[in-house]
Amino acid sequence: MKTFHCQFCGHPLFFENVQCLQCGSALAFLPDRLNMVAIEEAPDGQEGLWRPRSRGRKASDLRYRLCHNHTTQNACNFAVPAQDPNRLCVSCRLTRVLPDLSVPANPLRWYRLEVAKRRLFYALAKLGLVATNPPEGGADGPIFEFLADLPGQPVMTGHAQGVITLNVAEADDAERVRRREEMHEPYRTLLGHLRHESGHYYWDRLIDEGGRTESFRKVFGDEQQDYQAALQAHYARGGTVPDWQDSFVSEYATAHPWEDWAETWAHYLHMVDLLETAASYNTRLRIPGQDVEVEEVVNPLETGHPDFDSLVEQWVPLTLLVNSLNRSLGQEDAYPFALSPGALDKLRYVHDVISETRSRTPAQGAQPQQDKGKTESPPA
Template sequence: MKTFHCQFCGHPIFFENVQCLQCGSALAFLPDRLNMSAIEEVPDGGEGLWRPRMRGRKVSGARYRLCHNHTTQNACNFAVPARDPNELCVSCRLTRVLPDLSVPENPLRWYRLEAAKRRMFYTLAKLGLVSTDPPAGSADGPIFEFLADLPGQPVMTGHAQGVITLNVAEADDAERVRRREEMHEPYRTLLGHLRHESGHFYWDRLVDEGGRVESFRQVFGDERLDYQKALQDHYARGGTVPDWQDSFVSQYATAHPWEDWAETWAHYLHMVDLLETAASYNTRLRIPGQEQEVEEVVNPLETGRPDFDTLVDQWVPLTLLVNSLNRSLGQEDAYPFALSAGALDKLRYVHDVIGETYSRVPAKDAQAQKNKDGSEAEAVGR
């Protein structure tokens, strides 16, 4: 994710912040602008209305309310356009079932789940895969149910018919590490879970409904293979397939073509998010094989649509850098994967499907949106 700055004082701020530590301004993420903003209450504008806080005497005509989950639970920092009748922001309204918040551990678990979901929402929105301003308070994207185990009723994380279910126990670091080690996984995070399960949702939307099933089968295999039996076979053999690295991004991807797609989809979201973060810090890389040339990392979510080869050329040295930084702090590799040519072919397919299906808002339209109130001469945030 890119870095943000308080447009009132210029101090760096982060995606989860609710107050600028430099100037004290309240902060909110404005989904319709995909940007963080300092905000101030609208004087004599009615209770609960906020506007972007501008430098000097500039006054923004945009009006927002804070998400209901912020005002009642302090669990969200997204704003809602004043004309939107929904009390919840575009991310929170996607959650259909919450864990029992009377259980002492669950409020923190829920907060962590929603924070990860907002990060995923941002990336999907930048790719044009979800609407940031759906009409009449509606929602766009997968529906989420965050559930806890009950006696005799364990909750299985997964996707079915547009609904993503996640066991809230995954929000506990110790429990997630225990499950990762038990399943011999090199990587297990809340954000990774959500990205993987969103891949199943977008298989339905982009591949099945998008008329790409035949091309999918040429790359990933025949999804008509019995899914439940395939998973049973996968776990029966301990998740191990000889030479799986030659064609798959992970061992779990070998279980079934649907899981192969979902794992590949998650890795693609990892890729574009990390590249955007690196680009926002003006990171420059020395590309292997081009020792005399230093190349600035491109932002795949804002600088047009870089070709896939450019993304990969920068992704490889960037992950080496990130892993080296982690090791210098005594941490495990942040990205413990090595992508083979076969895995990269599948990532290229995901890249092409997204590019063929959705186009980004043209620059002139984005500028018009930014200044749509007619009085705001400065972009909200950076």
């Protein structure tokens, strides 16, 4: 994600900020404009409304309310257009079930989950896959349920019929690391979970309902094979598949074509998000000792329809830089993957599907979609 700037003083801002540390301005993210702005209370007679803060310019006519989850729980920094009848922002209204907030650990878990979900929403909106201002206070995109284990009722992270379920225990760093080790995964994050599960949601929308099943099968295989049997076989062999790197982005992707798609989808979202971040810093790249140079990383979320080969040309040296920086700080590689030609072919397919959808349905005009799905995945 790109770095934002305070429109009042110019200080750099992060996506989660609620106040500018330089000028003290209150901040809000405006989903209908996909931008973080400094805000101030609207003039008398407009109680509860805010407007973008101006400096030496005509006062803005735009009016917003702060999301209900900000005013009551301090758990959101998105704003709601004044004419929108929904008390919740476009991201928070996608959450159908919250964890029990009377449990001491759950408010922080919920906050972390919503932060990750807002980052997912931003990327999907930039790609034209969700509406940023759906009509009549509606919602667009997958529905979320954040649940906790109960005695004898463990919660499985997964997707089914348009609903993404996430176990709130994943918001605890220690528990997530334990599960990562147990599942033999090199990468496991809250945002990664949400990106993966959104892949299942968009398989239904873009592949099944989009009439692309035949082209999908040519790249990923036949998804009609028994899903539960495939998962059982995957775990029975301990997830070990010889030479899986030749064709897959992860070992879990070998379990079933649906999981292959979801893992590849998540990987593509990793790619465009990191490239946008690098572009916001005007990053130039050169691999030491090699004749590989990127004059400037291009933001794939603001360049219309970027060429996939160009993205990969920038991606490879960028991930080398990120890993080198991490190792300098005594951390493990932030990007523990190596993409083979087979995996890149699948990423190209995801890129092409999104580009086709993006060209037909820009983010501002996307319409709410009906829930339809059939998959439910284990933690991935």
